[in-house]
Amino acid sequence: MMLVSDFSAAPVEEALRKLDTSLETGLTSDEAKKRLAEVGHNEVPEKKKNAALSFLKRFWGLTAWTLELTILISYVLGRPLDLIVIAALLIVNAVLGFAQEWQAERAVEALKQKLSIRARVLRDGGWSIVPARELVPGDVVRVRAGDFVPADVKIIDGEVEVDQSALTGESLPAGKKAGDILYSGSLAKKGEATGVTILTGTRTYFGRAAQLVQVARPKLYVETVITGLLERLLALVIVLLSLAFVASYLRGVSLLGLLPLALVLLVSSIPVALPAMFTVTMALGSLELAKKGVLVTRLSASQDAAMMDILCADKTGTITMNRLSVAYMVEIGSHSEDDVALYGALASQEANQDPIDLAFIAEARRKGLSLEGYAQKKFTPFDPSTRRTEATIEKDGEEFTVVKGAALTIAGLCNIGGAEIADIEARVDSFAKKGYRVVAVAKGGMRGFELVGMTALHDPPRPDSAKLIDELRGMGISTKMLTGDSLPIAREVAKEVGIGENISGMEGLKGMGINRARDAIEKSDGFAGVYPEDKYLIVKALQAKKHVVGMTGDGVNDAPALKQAEVGIAVSSATDVARGAASVVLTEEGLHAIVSLVRVGRMIHQRIVTWILNKIIKTFEIVVFVVAAYLITGVYVVGAFEIVLLLFLIDFVTISIAADNARPSLRPETWELGPLVKASVLLGVLMVSESLALLYIAIRLLHLTDATGLRTFTFCMLIFGGLFTIFMVRERGYFWNSRPSNILLAAIGGDMLVTTIVSVFGIPGLMPIPLAYVLIAWAWYLLFALLINDAMKVRVLRLR
Numbered sequence: 001m002m003l004v005s006d007f008s009a010a011p012v013e014e015a016l017r018k019l020d021t022s023l024e025t026g027l028t029s030d031e032a033k034k035r036l037a038e039v040g041h042n043e044v045p046e047k048k049k050n051a052a053l054s055f056l057k058r059f060w061g062l063t064a065w066t067l068e069l070t071i072l073i074s075y076v077l078g079r080p081l082d083l084i085v086i087a088a089l090l091i092v093n094a095v096l097g098f099a100q101e102w103q104a105e106r107a108v109e110a111l112k113q114k115l116s117i118r119a120r121v122l123r124d125g126g127w128s129i130v131p132a133r134e135l136v137p138g139d140v141v142r143v144r145a146g147d148f149v150p151a152d153v154k155i156i157d158g159e160v161e162v163d164q165s166a167l168t169g170e171s172l173p174a175g176k177k178a179g180d181i182l183y184s185g186s187l188a189k190k191g192e193a194t195g196v197t198i199l200t201g202t203r204t205y206f207g208r209a210a211q212l213v214q215v216a217r218p219k220l221y222v223e224t225v226i227t228g229l230l231e232r233l234l235a236l237v238i239v240l241l242s243l244a245f246v247a248s249y250l251r252g253v254s255l256l257g258l259l260p261l262a263l264v265l266l267v268s269s270i271p272v273a274l275p276a277m278f279t280v281t282m283a284l285g286s287l288e289l290a291k292k293g294v295l296v297t298r299l300s301a302s303q304d305a306a307m308m309d310i311l312c313a314d315k316t317g318t319i320t321m322n323r324l325s326v327a328y329m330v331e332i333g334s335h336s337e338d339d340v341a342l343y344g345a346l347a348s349q350e351a352n353q354d355p356i357d358l359a360f361i362a363e364a365r366r367k368g369l370s371l372e373g374y375a376q377k378k379f380t381p382f383d384p385s386t387r388r389t390e391a392t393i394e395k396d397g398e399e400f401t402v403v404k405g406a407a408l409t410i411a412g413l414c415n416i417g418g419a420e421i422a423d424i425e426a427r428v429d430s431f432a433k434k435g436y437r438v439v440a441v442a443k444g445g446m447r448g449f450e451l452v453g454m455t456a457l458h459d460p461p462r463p464d465s466a467k468l469i470d471e472l473r474g475m476g477i478s479t480k481m482l483t484g485d486s487l488p489i490a491r492e493v494a495k496e497v498g499i500g501e502n503i504s505g506m507e508g509l510k511g512m513g514i515n516r517a518r519d520a521i522e523k524s525d526g527f528a529g530v531y532p533e534d535k536y537l538i539v540k541a542l543q544a545k546k547h548v549v550g551m552t553g554d555g556v557n558d559a560p561a562l563k564q565a566e567v568g569i570a571v572s573s574a575t576d577v578a579r580g581a582a583s584v585v586l587t588e589e590g591l592h593a594i595v596s597l598v599r600v601g602r603m604i605h606q607r608i609v610t611w612i613l614n615k616i617i618k619t620f621e622i623v624v625f626v627v628a629a630y631l632i633t634g635v636y637v638v639g640a641f642e643i644v645l646l647l648f649l650i651d652f653v654t655i656s657i658a659a660d661n662a663r664p665s666l667r668p669e670t671w672e673l674g675p676l677v678k679a680s681v682l683l684g685v686l687m688v689s690e691s692l693a694l695l696y697i698a699i700r701l702l703h704l705t706d707a708t709g710l711r712t713f714t715f716c717m718l719i720f721g722g723l724f725t726i727f728m729v730r731e732r733g734y735f736w737n738s739r740p741s742n743i744l745l746a747a748i749g750g751d752m753l754v755t756t757i758v759s760v761f762g763i764p765g766l767m768p769i770p771l772a773y774v775l776i777a778w779a780w781y782l783l784f785a786l787l788i789n790d791a792m793k794v795r796v797l798r799l800r
Contacts, residue, residue, distance in 0.1 A: 010177055011098040015154055016196060018411045021138040023156060034268065035136035042135045042151055042200035058094035063551060073259050080763040085644050092648065120351065121152040127351045135197050142351045143182060143190040151197045152204045153182040158193030158367030162186045176437045192381055233619050237269045240627040247631055265626060265643065277611055281658035285604045292596040293588035301583035305601035306669040312543055315483035315493055317571055317589055318552050322461040327436055328456040330427060340453035342369050347391045347402040349379050356439060384531060401444040406619055407454055410440035431439040431456045432488035466497045469590040475598060476667040482535060483524030490528035500525030506534050518544055535561035548668065553578050569594065602664035608685045610657050613680055613729040618722050620648065620684030623689045625689040637695060641765045642715040644765055648753045652723050656747040660730055663738050681797040690784045691717055702773060709769035712759050716777040719755045723748050724785035732797055735790050
């Protein structure tokens with residue numbers, strides 16, 4: 001057998017014979033594994049990044065250039081100790097950043113494996129869904145509207161329109177029928193077809209099975225905001241250093257000797273740890289969400305989820321179980337309940353995994369009805385425009401048609417009117433008030449269609465839906481239910497899960513003016529009669545009212561709404577197109593994963609805010625304190641060596657903020673930088689004052705000078721002040737309201753221990769001082785940071 005041959009020109013029967021496969025059972029699992037080992041996975045290995053180049057890039061950029069210039073100046077001035085320490089900082093940052101990027105790449109690859117295209121395949125006589133990369137030549141597959149074609153497939157049965165623009169550049173859909181080839185990478189737009197896989201992997205026309213969701217890591221909006229903020233801090237640093245240089249010149253101090261310190265102070269204002277901190281924060285958040293059934297496909301999704309205040313949720317599959325079952329059957333005329341179940345099952349197709357189809361097939365099996373002898377010659381899946389499913393059936397040489405769909409639509413097809421239609425309407429209304437979905441079944445022939453009966457299908461709410469909707473409400477998020485069902489069904493389900501009773505029909509909204517419609521959409525608790533294209537309009541209307549919107553969806557027509565929403569959520573049963581448009585993909589059904597997404601997103605937001613507050617405060621404090629102390633005393637109380645060592649130790653701790661315990665807020669987050677800057681500057685001024693007061697004590701009362709360890713004491717001051725500041729800023733309330741994570745505690749404790757040992761015993765370039773002096777610095781900032789400054793922080797943040 002020639003597994004790698006191209007059977008595109010061969011007749012269907014010949015292709016099936018040479019591929020040694022069966023339309024009834026497909027390949028066996030053992031045969032599929034054997035072929036997979038022979039031809040390889042249905043993919044093209046991606047070109048990997050050059051690790052050496054990725055590492056070397058760490059020495060390129062503003063931060064690296066500044067450190068490298070400082071190293072050069074230290075060499076020229078003959079200061080080898082400064083040179084070694086600064087070079088060590090540069091190398092360690094490069095190694096840490098490279099390691100974190102490598103770990104993030106591994107996490108991304110893991111997510112891409114989970115988000116890769118899936119395919120419906122027939123194996124061992126049963127239909128299942130497998131990753132497209134596991135397809136092999138000879139696999140019988142099913143392609144439906146909204147699917148990406150997973151390999152080169154020869155159509156056996158059915159018709160489908162495909163978008164081949166990725167292959168040909170031609171935007172118009174191409175019609176494909178039995179015998180034609182569906183090429184890997186094209187998109188099914190309409191219809192459905194069964195085919196046999198003929199080529200996979202590098203042998204396909206497209207060259208590879210297109211990976212729909214490339215898990216991107218674009219630059220975050222918050223990162224842009226922080227960078228802009230720090231640029232202003234950098235400007236402040238330059239102004240202060242200019243004052244220091246002018247003062248030095250007037251005092252006759254050598255400006256060349258001050259250059260290393262000036263450069264290092266500039267480095268202190270640059271967010272050296274920002275990329276690593278964000279990478280670790282997002283990677284840990286994504287891994288935590290993945291464990292909860294949430295796959296993040298856009299890095300900013302967790303941030304958007306933190307700000308989301310409205311969730312538009314599909315009723316079916318999200319709020320309800322999405323497992324329809326037959327609750328009641330109503331036979332019409334001389335027909336029996338068995339007839340209703342039989343003809344309904346004949347108008348269904350198991351391969352599509354449609355909930356209504358599966359409900360009828362399951363009911364027929366439950367009743368012991370045999371479908372043998374009935375051949376489905378043609379099948380037309382449910383179309384929202386016709387609101388019915390249709391199949392042409394042959395038995396004993398005689399053909400007839402069966403249809404199922406909306407009761408009034410099917411009744412109209414059967415030309416029913418008068419009292420009969422009134423009776424049907426009454427039955428539908430009665431069932432709808434109980435939350436049942438009514439599907440009518442009819443049989444047709446040469447003389448038209450005859451109504452066989454009706455079924456009441458029930459998709460009950462999930463047991464936890466009401467609780468989770470209440471939890472979302474408690475978090476400041478309003479849940480709006482969207483459903484294509486009728487208004488009575490929507491109201492019944494909404495009432496049962498506690499969403500509210502103000503449910504609107506889309507038809508009524510479309511008749512309003514744009515402003516009235518937006519107001520009505522904002523005030524509604526949900527919408528009935530929703531078509532996929534209506535979701536986009538709902539999202540746009542809510543965004544126009546300044547809301548941050550989450551939207552769930554699963555179909556190809558949901559893609560525009562998922563893309564438009566700040567938080568587009570593809571549910572577990574979503575098509576490949578919907579998954580590609582969404583920023584979040586759920587692997588489990590229900591709302592619990594969305595609640596987890598919001599909670600983790602808000603925790604990530606709190607960690608980033610902690611980092612922002614800490615960075616602004618420390619930059620302000622270090623630079624202003626060093627320059628102010630120089631202007632007051634005429635000497636630099638800390639040198640380049642001490643500042644570089646301080647940056648290294650503090651950055652080690654600030655990265656661990658990414659793993660800190662954080663409490664999700666009870667309301668949607670916002671990026672109001674004004675209050676954060678105000679709080680940071682006020683706290684920075686307070687800390688500079690406290691540090692200057694302690695410096696006065698060190699010089700006047702402890703009689704410390706450069707010769708007796710003033711720089712070592714100042715180093716202790718800045719380190720301990722920075723570490724206790726982290727305890728203060730990590731909690732928006734009082735610092736004792738939440739416990740730091742073990743990782744953060746270990747990092748801070750380790751820094752304090754290292755600082756104490758280095759200060760007491762000394763190292764080259766750092767003179768030893770008595771342990772009592774170290775403990776004075778420790779106690780000073782313990783008192784001021786955790787009591788006075790913490791109380792001020794709470795007051796300032798409450799005023800926003």
